[in-house]
Amino acid sequence: MSTPTIELLCHHRSIRAYTPEPVSDEQIELILTAAQAVSSSNFLQCTSIIRVTDTELRSKLAVLAGNQPYVTQAPEFWVFCADLNRHKQLVPQVELGKAEQLLVGCVDTAIMAQNAVVAAESLGLGCVYIGGIRGQIEQVTTLLNLPKYVLPLFGVCIGHPAQHPDIKPRLPKAAMFFENHYQPIQKSLIDEYNTTMANYYQQRSSNQKVSGWSDTIEKILNSVKRDTMLDYLHQQGWINK
Template structure:
């Protein structure tokens, strides 16, 4: 196993960081690694906003639901879907590109581009001995996040990534079984086998929580998902995304 694969397989979310800022060199390396990710048709439909200011990070932590590690980290990155520069290109060439830029396809391109870039960034950070955690909670109150970060039209903050020096290394959560995720030639639809795999996975996750909490918690994964998906959240998103010039077509 080479070092790249080892770094990938060793991933776990870090939520406690030392009070030590990343250097400018570290930040630049992480961003350049993000930029090295694949991008659909070279469109590069994303931007990254770095946040150092303590008060601004504390406000983002509040907007994200009170997650302390949004404020307490070495550096906070916000990954955005971004067609602002492409709107400027339309004006440079005196073209009306609204129909294309506002399409669902281009919104998917921007989201995928940003996600690929972010995963590269996290992998780079982890290879440098740093830790990271993704923050989807920014989407709780996106209007306020946009105002705080002064994002223009055709830019939507998608998620944050807190990066820093880990204070603890939590146990790694086991992922779904390989056979449950990987299908060959066609999608396997044997429901009986599927449910059996889920039940076996539930046992693994329950043991993980029991060990991590000294027996105080023994959740199953399917139980978590049933509760999570029965509680509608961020249902304003379609309207908000459209208001920013995305996903209208």
Template sequence: MNETLELLKNRRSFRDFDEEYVLPKEELQEILDAARQAPSWMNGQFYSIIVLQDKEIRKQLVEWNPGNPQILKSSVFLIFVADLYRTKMVSAAYESAYQIEESVESLLVATTDAALALENAVIAAESLDLGSVVVGSIRKHGKEISRLLNLPEMTVPLFGLSIGKPIVEMNVKPRLPQAAVIHFEHYQPYTYELIEQYDQTMELFGEARETKRWSQKFSDYFAADATMVTDQLLKMQGLLK
């Protein structure tokens, strides 16, 4: 197996970091450069990355996200933002209409671009013997974070990435059976037994932070009343009618 494949197949999330470790500027720049070279639809690059090293700003983020103390304890925290403000400037320069709120298409493209940049950053960090963990819960406080970071209209914070030197080794988490995820030529029906098998696999894996079976966790999640926080933020930022 070549080094790249080995790196990808052994990726893990790390949440315990050496708080005294200072990430060299050169390595941070390598990670950011790798993120910026991610694939992008039409080379639009519809995202921005906010680099947070300031302790006070990160303390505020932890106050809003107490379940993610690694935001402060890691060497750096990156926030990936769907950014359609840049192309609004382009439309203004050409004096053309900018009707992105008419459809979810532009937001979908921007989210995808940001996610691809995020994954490049994750793998770049791993290649430097660093650890990372993606933090999606920042969306719960997207309004506050947008104000804190002075995000302009047509932008929305999507997810964060803590990067640092791990102090606790983690095992590679099992994934769903291939037959439940990979389909050749067309979508292949499968039985619920595959999900039950995965429940058993994850119970044997025994991750301490998981308090429910995999299936129960998502049954509960999608049964709960929908939160409108993200919808409200998108409307506030001019991305949704």
């Protein structure tokens, strides 16, 4: 038996067009309250959110994120950051730079962002994640005045939807949900899913294309270079140990 919460989660789609109607202060407060209610590793609460309201700054971030116009069009644009700088300020002698601390910061921040997105969608709003801010992460760091031990992971656009895109079919559960041990792929499952995705791409209301799912893997993984990321992380104080 389904529930309203499950129905909401299963109807998620990325929204990239918004009406001019602003997100109200009450809605922002509710979204933030829901975001802060998440679990946090050892209750470190190592996430900070930067709400970008300056139009010039927003425009620069849109360009750095890959010329994504909805970064400027959306009523709200928030940048979610893993943040251990706050802890360093409070306890200067704390030892930072460990790989596990990076993982903790990323996990905490991703969980918080997803709570925020679900809360926003429950209020009738739409969202899209903007991982493109990592494409020019050094410039983003400078624009947002991010100190050492703060890592901008992604942005989130929030607003009233001006579009209703189709829901993308997900991988078959048997291809990603295993019991006791990891399992190699079942080619028949992936072949079936590729057919499903090819039909979806051809029939959706916009941006039709001819491909399956696995056809896109090489192009996507090879095109996202960001070869300076490790150096950047070191400069920001992450994974030095």
